[in-house]
Amino acid sequence: MAVMMAQFTPSVVELGWVAADGTADQISQEPMVFAASWDFISEVGGPLTQEALSVLEENLKRSEYPEVIFDSRVQLLQKGEYSAIPGYHCDFYRRIDGQPDLTYDAQGWIASFSLVSNGWAGAETEVIAEPVDITWWDRKHVWKSVHDQVKDKSSLLLNHGCWNWISQKTIHRATPAKESTWRFWLRVAHTDNTKCVNKIRRQTMVYVVDESSGW
Numbered sequence: 001m002a003v004m005m006a007q008f009t010p011s012v013v014e015l016g017w018v019a020a021d022g023t024a025d026q027i028s029q030e031p032m033v034f035a036a037s038w039d040f041i042s043e044v045g046g047p048l049t050q051e052a053l054s055v056l057e058e059n060l061k062r063s064e065y066p067e068v069i070f071d072s073r074v075q076l077l078q079k080g081e082y083s084a085i086p087g088y089h090c091d092f093y094r095r096i097d098g099q100p101d102l103t104y105d106a107q108g109w110i111a112s113f114s115l116v117s118n119g120w121a122g123a124e125t126e127v128i129a130e131p132v133d134i135t136w137w138d139r140k141h142v143w144k145s146v147h148d149q150v151k152d153k154s155s156l157l158l159n160h161g162c163w164n165w166i167s168q169k170t171i172h173r174a175t176p177a178k179e180s181t182w183r184f185w186l187r188v189a190h191t192d193n194t195k196c197v198n199k200i201r202r203q204t205m206v207y208v209v210d211e212s213s214g215w
């Protein structure tokens with residue numbers, strides 16, 4: 001079977017801090033959106049969303065990126081639970097037969113903002129901080145083979161409370177909550193591989209690596 005290769009060069013920029021506290025009460029009351037336009041999220045977003053959007057707009061000209069897509073989630077995490085995919089991956093990759101196509105020359109970017117009600121709870125996004133050459137041959141578990149190749153590379157955690165901009169080729173993963181916490185997450189994506197749906201998100205899920213560990 002042919003061995004394939006792709007280079008992933010990270011790019012991470014801290015855009016701006018949001019003054020919101022993010023208490024459990026504030027986070028739990030925040031509406032969530034799914035694949036929303038700038039207009040839609042501005043209309044339905046709660047106070048945390050509005051505060052985060054105003055900081056985003058100080059850093060990204062809305063008129064320059066009118067077609068970006070927003071997603072948000074509110075989650076109650078228990079110790080050991082993940083807010084998102086625990087394995088290293090990139091977002092919005094094109095897929096072939098259900099698996100990501102790593103030869104896709106992704107030129108997009110993502111900016112995300114998160115808040116936790118318990119500042120000691122962890123649950124940050126972790127990004128790989130050095131360029132990596134990925135080789136793969138297993139077409140059934142592509143992100144798993146990426147994960148195995150980067151898990152010992154240098155990485156950094158994205159701070160809660162500020163907008164972090166990353167290129168689409170920045171490999172990242174969720175980290176687990178170390179304590180019980182409410183978590184709010186908001187992402188804006190500029191990519192050629194997503195489309196606007198403008199829905200209120202009415203449910204979300206949390207992730208575990210091994211469900212037998214905590215019950």
Ligand SMILES: [Fe+2]
Nearest residue numbers: 089090091172
């Ligand atoms: Fe992701």
